[in-house]
Amino acid sequence: MKIVLALGAALLAAAPEVRGETPAYDGRVRPVLAQHCFSCHNAKLTFGKLDLQAIRADSDPAVWDKVREKVASRKMPPPGQAALSDTDLTAVTSWIDSLLKTSSSEPEANPGRVMARRLNRTEYNNTIRDLLNVSARPADEFPVDDSGYGFDNVADVLSISPMLMEKYMAAAQRISRLAVFGETYPPKPTRLVRLLNRRSPDAADVLSGGKFGSYLPYSMRGAMYGSWTFPVDGEYEFRLRIANFRELRPPANLTPEERRQRAREMRGNEDAARKAVPPRKLVLTVDGSPVITEVVEGLANVDYDRGEFVARAPVKAGERLLRASYPELADLADPRENINPDKRRGLFVDYLEIVGPYSPSAAPPPSYRSVFVCGHDRGKHQAAQCAPRVVKSLLERAYRRPVSAAELQAKVRLVEIAQKEGDSFEEGVRLALEAVLASPDFLFRIERDAKGQAGATRPLNDYELASRLSYWLWSSMPDDQLRAEAAKGLRRPGVLEAQVRRMLVDKKSWNLVENFAAQWLQLRNLGRTKPDVAKFPTFDDELLDAMRRETSLFVETIFREDRSVLDFIDAPFTFVNGLLARHYGITGVNGEEFRRVELDGEQRSGLLTQGAILTVSSYPTRTSPPVRGKWVLENLLGAPPPPPPPDVPVLDESTNTATLSLRARLEQHRKDPSCSACHNMMDPIGFGLESYDAVGSWRTHDGKVAIDTSGVLPDGRSFQGAKDLKKILRSQSDAFARNFAEKLLTFALGRGLERYDRAALEEIVRGSAKTDYRFSSFVMGIVNSQPFLMRRAEGGKS
Numbered sequence: 045m046k047i048v049l050a051l052g053a054a055l056l057a058a059a060p061e062v063r064g065e066t067p068a069y070d071g072r073v074r075p076v077l078a079q080h081c082f083s084c085h086n087a088k089l090t091f092g093k094l095d096l097q098a099i100r101a102d103s104d105p106a107v108w109d110k111v112r113e114k115v116a117s118r119k120m121p122p123p124g125q126a127a128l129s130d131t132d133l134t135a136v137t138s139w140i141d142s143l144l145k146t147s148s149s150e151p152e153a154n155p156g157r158v159m160a161r162r163l164n165r166t167e168y169n170n171t172i173r174d175l176l177n178v179s180a181r182p183a184d185e186f187p188v189d190d191s192g193y194g195f196d197n198v199a200d201v202l203s204i205s206p207m208l209m210e211k212y213m214a215a216a217q218r219i220s221r222l223a224v225f226g227e228t229y230p231p232k233p234t235r236l237v238r239l240l241n242r243r244s245p246d247a248a249d250v251l252s253g254g255k256f257g258s259y260l261p262y263s264m265r266g267a268m269y270g271s272w273t274f275p276v277d278g279e280y281e282f283r284l285r286i287a288n289f290r291e292l293r294p295p296a297n298l299t300p301e302e303r304r305q306r307a308r309e310m311r312g313n314e315d316a317a318r319k320a321v322p323p324r325k326l327v328l329t330v331d332g333s334p335v336i337t338e339v340v341e342g343l344a345n346v347d348y349d350r351g352e353f354v355a356r357a358p359v360k361a362g363e364r365l366l367r368a369s370y371p372e373l374a375d376l377a378d379p380r381e382n383i384n385p386d387k388r389r390g391l392f393v394d395y396l397e398i399v400g401p402y403s404p405s406a407a408p409p410p411s412y413r414s415v416f417v418c419g420h421d422r423g424k425h426q427a428a429q430c431a432p433r434v435v436k437s438l439l440e441r442a443y444r445r446p447v448s449a450a451e452l453q454a455k456v457r458l459v460e461i462a463q464k465e466g467d468s469f470e471e472g473v474r475l476a477l478e479a480v481l482a483s484p485d486f487l488f489r490i491e492r493d494a495k496g497q498a499g500a501t502r503p504l505n506d507y508e509l510a511s512r513l514s515y516w517l518w519s520s521m522p523d524d525q526l527r528a529e530a531a532k533g534l535r536r537p538g539v540l541e542a543q544v545r546r547m548l549v550d551k552k553s554w555n556l557v558e559n560f561a562a563q564w565l566q567l568r569n570l571g572r573t574k575p576d577v578a579k580f581p582t583f584d585d586e587l588l589d590a591m592r593r594e595t596s597l598f599v600e601t602i603f604r605e606d607r608s609v610l611d612f613i614d615a616p617f618t619f620v621n622g623l624l625a626r627h628y629g630i631t632g633v634n635g636e637e638f639r640r641v642e643l644d645g646e647q648r649s650g651l652l653t654q655g656a657i658l659t660v661s662s663y664p665t666r667t668s669p670p671v672r673g674k675w676v677l678e679n680l681l682g683a684p685p686p687p688p689p690p691d692v693p694v695l696d697e698s699t700n701t702a703t704l705s706l707r708a709r710l711e712q713h714r715k716d717p718s719c720s721a722c723h724n725m726m727d728p729i730g731f732g733l734e735s736y737d738a739v740g741s742w743r744t745h746d747g748k749v750a751i752d753t754s755g756v757l758p759d760g761r762s763f764q765g766a767k768d769l770k771k772i773l774r775s776q777s778d779a780f781a782r783n784f785a786e787k788l789l790t791f792a793l794g795r796g797l798e799r800y801d802r803a804a805l806e807e808i809v810r811g812s813a814k815t816d817y818r819f820s821s822f823v824m825g826i827v828n829s830q831p832f833l834m835r836r837a838e839g840g841k842s
Contacts, residue, residue, distance in 0.1 A: 073139045076132045080121050084686075109799045112140040116802075122683040122725050126759045154800035155501055155834035161199040161489040161794050164189045166559055168487075170520035170552075175441055176223040177414040179273050179362040182215040193796040194787065195563050197515070200795065216481035224474040226409035227275035227361065233400050236275075239366070240395045241268040244387075245577050245584060261585035264379035265623065266392030267369035267636075269586075274359050276409070278401030281356045282335055284328055284368055285397075288351070290321070290341065290390040319343070324391060328368040330359060340370070341391065351394070356402065361409060367636075368393040374622035374636045379582055415473065427469045431459045435476055443485040444521055445507040455479060489515065491835055498839025506530040509540075512832065516792040517547045517823075519555040544827055548820070554600065560791045561599045565651070565679060567592060569660050576664045580739045582627070590624040591655035591740065593638060598654065601640075608817045609784050610777055613680070614650040614770040616643045627655065629742055645767060647742055652676070652733060653766055655740030662738035669710060669730025670722075676729050680773065682783030685722040705749040707731060728755030732769035781817050782809050785825070792826050804829040 114120035116137050121127060128136070163171060165183035172178060187208055192198035229236075242262040260270040274280065323342035328335045335357045370391060373382060382390050408422055417437045418430040435455045439447045455476045462472030480486055489511055494502040504512065510522040510530040522530065526543055534540050547553060562568050570592055575583050597619040602611055619640055625633035628648060633641060643649050651657050661675040662668055678684035710727055732755045737743050744751055753765040763769050773780065785808045790797055797805065808825035815821040826832050 068139055068142075072135045076128065076136055080126065080128060080132075106799070108140045112137055113799060113802060120683070122677065122681075122685065153501060153830065155830045155836055156793070156795065156798060156801060157493075157836045157838065158491065158793060158795050159199040160491075161197070162202040162204060163487055163489070164196050164202060166555075167197070167515060167519050170518070170555070171486075172219055172481075174520050174523065175414070175438075176219065177410045178219065178222055180219060180222055181363075182211075182219055185215075186211050191563070193790050195560075195791050195794075197519075197559075197791065197794050198796065212487060213482055216478045219481060220474045220478040223411040223415050223477065224470050226411070227273075229275040229401055229404065233281070233402050236280075236398045236400060237272060238395055238397045239268065239270060239272065241266075241393050242585070245574070261589060263369075263392070263586040264389065264582070264584045265370065265373035265376065265382055265586065266389050267367065267373070267586060268393040268396065269365070269367040269369070271363050271365050272398065273363045274361050274398075274401075276361050276401055277405035277407070278358070279356050279403055280359050280398055280400035281354060281402070282328060282330075283352060283354050283397040283399060284326075284336055285352045285394040286326060286340060286392065287389070287394045288341060288391050289384055289388050322372065324370050324372055326353065326368070326393075327371055328353075328355070328366070328396070330357065330366055331364050336368075361405075366396065368396055369636060371636050375626070375634045376623075377626060379584070379623070415477065416470075422470070423468075425469045427459070427463065427472075430469070431456050431473070434473055435459065438477055438480055441521065441527070442480045443483075444489070444511045444527075493835070493837035496837075498837060500837045501834050502837070503834050506534045509534050509833065512792070513544065513547065513827070515794075517544070517556065518550070518552040519559050520552060540827060541824060544823060545820070548823065549604070553603070556603055557596050557600045560788065561596075563791075564787050565595070565599075565657065566660050566675070567595060567656055570656055573664055575659065575662075575739050579665050580737070583739050587623060587627060587655075587739075588659070590621060590627075591659060594619050594624060595651070595654050595656040597638060597640075598651070603819050606818050606820045609812075609819055609822065610774060610780060610817050612651050612784075613773050613780065614645065616645050616649050617641065618643060618648060618654065624655070627739075627741060647735075647766075649767075650770055651680075652770060653736065653740075658733065658736045658740035659738065665738070667706065667730075667734060667736070667738050669706070669734065670726045671730070672733050673726030673729035676773070677725065680783065681776065681779050682786060683779070685725055688722065705746060705752070707734070707752055724758050728757050729769065731755045732763060732766055735765060777817065778809070778813075781812055785809050785812065785822055788822055789826050789829075789831070793831055801831055804831050 111120075115128065115133065165186050165188075168183040168186070169181045172180065172182065187205065189196040190201040190203075192201040196202075240259050242259040245262050258270070260268050263269075319342065321342050323339050326336065326338045326340045328337075336353050336355045338353055373379075373391070376382060382392075384390050412422070413419075415438065416425070416430070416434055418425065418433050420426065420430060432452065436447065436452055439451060439455060443451075458476040458479060459469070459472035462475050463469060467475075484490070491504065491508050494500050507522075507527075507530050510526050514520055514522040514526060526547070529539055529543055532539075534543065571585075571588050574588070577583060598615070598617075599612075601607070601617075601619075602609065602615070607615070617640055619638045620628065620630055620633055621636050621638045622634045623636075625631070625641075630641060630648075633639060647653065657675070658672075661672040663671070674685060710723065732753055734746070734751050734753050735742060735744070737746075754762065755764075755769065756762045757772070761772060763772055782805070785805055786797060789801070789805060789808065808822060808829060811825045812818065812821040
């Protein structure tokens with residue numbers, strides 16, 4: 045690792061002599077490590093908690109195995125550093141292979157093992173939805189899941205606390221009642237909710253007590269959007285109130301006193317201002333279908349004192365997306381055109397009230413048919429014949445496997461006991477369902493070890509394999525078709541691949557975007573610390589959501605169109621709507637709907653130039669080349685730099701001036717030898733992205749200082765700007781593909797990868813290379829891999 049040669053030479057000169065090594069190590073391996081690795085992995089700079097300079101050839105084989113994995117996958121030396129020659133790489137890996145073979149008595153085939161996995165919050169909500177056909181999201185009230193290896197579906201970290209157990213019991217009772225009897229709603233039309241527009245970027249999220257609902261995201265363009273769950277099929281009345289504080293503005297070239305005088309003269313002329321603008325249309329949609337469409341300003345015959353609009357429309361029960369907005373305002377060149385001098389929005393939706401239901405449906409809810417599969421109408425069940433059938437259906441779908449006669453009889457007995465105590469048949473089934481939802485067989489995904497020798501391996505049975513597939517691709521339970529194929533045998537020729545390809549085109553595969561990609565790319569961190577609105581006055585929640593939507597649609601397209609995963613680096617297309625297009629400076633896109641646009645690759649292409657990525661890898665007040673460089677190394681190349689030593693000073697923000705660039709301040713920071721090793725890897729990558737500010741806008745200057753986007757990697761390769769940087773990243777296709785495969789396999793297995801997974805990982809990467817790294821080749825490579833198809837029993841060496 046050729047980083048800071050002077051530092052490396054000084055450390056080597058002072059290095060203690062390590063005795064007792066083998067001739068092969070001393071003569072061939074140690075010189076390679078000395079040239080490439082000792083400058084970072086030494087007694088002073090123990091990056092990765094590893095001092096290679098002092099390690100002995102007969103030390104812990106697991107340490108050498110980790111070294112081999114990093115070197116063989118070319119994660120080390122890290123991208124940008126001088127790579128090992130093929131001869132040196134072979135010398136190091138062959139010596140380590142020989143060492144590991146001598147020291148290991150473990151059998152070659154080891155698929156690994158996964159502990160019993162608790163359903164995480166996403167999986168719980170999705171499973172409840174698909175099991176019972178209800179819209180509730182009970183897990184939203186559960187404690188946040190921990191993450192391991194970058195994902196929140198890793199078995200090792202999914203523990204159960206007493207609080208979570210209480211939440212499970214309460215959810216089981218509430219959801220069983222909802223599934224059997226449906227949502228409760230008032231006997232006559234009543235105001236059900238009032239959704240309010242957030243008044244300012246820092247307004248409270250929830251009203252006191254939560255009675256009327258939530259404040260929705262802040263939009264400078266006056267839009268209001270969110271979701272709400274309708275309790276029953278029926279008609280609902282929508283009462284929408286708008287606010288119109290359009291004000292005439294004094295000319296900008298006046299003195300402050302002249303502006304104040306002119307403002308006083310113009311007071312009371314708001315109607316003139318409203319009529320002077322182009323016609324503005326108000327639109328309320330439910331799941332994209334218009335319910336209210338009104339012109340609210342820009343015409344002489346508009347009554348500007350009228351602030352409330354009322355309409356009634358039929359709505360199906362369930363969670364629906366609501367949006368009330370002024371579509372033309374999405375095309376404002378600057379959203380501050382809708383902000384008055386007193387910082388009020390000139391035009392915005394104030395609140396939305398939902399009243400109802402009118403003429404509610406008397407039919408049982410959809411969940412009723414999902415539970416009572418015997419097909420009888422409410423109150424007409426033949427309990428003796430219906431109970432076993434209903435309970436068996438619930439058990440087998442909830443437990444995701446066939447059930448024993450004893451398991452079935454125990455739950456049927458609950459129905460019988462309820463009826464003997466005077467409850468209805470439906471209440472008895474509800475009681476049995478509550479018990480099912482509180483059972484470990486529902487809450488956990490359990491794969492039992494083979495009986496016999498410790499450490500023995502076995503193939504997963506077909507039901508276990510079906511669950512692995514569905515919870516990987518859908519974050520939910522197997523559907524009826526997958527369960528039916530599992531009953532006949534998923535390993536029959538062609539069946540497994542056919543099921544995987546069917547599942548990938550199902551709408552539930554959105555999970556791979558919403559959960560896998562969002563965690564891999566750190567999109568879940570977007571908005572946790574929002575950009576400083578004083579520094580970035582055109583930024584708001586709506587723009588943040590548009591950025592998130594762009595990246596999600598981009599990722600989904602690569603998955604659904606089965607494109608090469610290398611397109612993540614520089615694909616010449618993206619998705620924008622009017623407001624995001626103007627933020628980027630893209631012309632020809634208007635309105636609120638997202639559309640796919642082709643890019644020339646000069647300013648935008650691939651993930652690295654998307655607002656979500658640029659914002660999540662910045663500070664609230666400014667960009668950070670080290671943070672952006674670290675994001676690329678960690679998330680795209682799988683070579684994260686080690687954390688800084690505890691005594692390394694942070695960047696001195698007191699040197700932040702209008703004439704001293706961030707690059708110059710970082711160069712000063714890198715003069716500290718303890719900082720330079722990592723910053724030499726990270727900073728050049730971040731410099732290549734400096735033409736984008738902390739919210740992803742294109743810029744040529746940072747204050748008064750011209751942006752310099754040139755970079756020189758430690759291996760001597762130079763580039764100018766993001767376009768050149770992406771060419772270098774694309775040239776490292778093997779590193780990107782290996783990192784993608786490692787992330788996807790970790791998410792699929794629900795555990796961290798170990799050294800015995802290396803062969804399977806390399807096979808997945810080799811197979812994908814034959815298809816130019818198409819997404820489906822990674823998926824099928826994982827599906828056919830030993831770690832995915834098998835498991836090892838507890839015990840034995842690992």
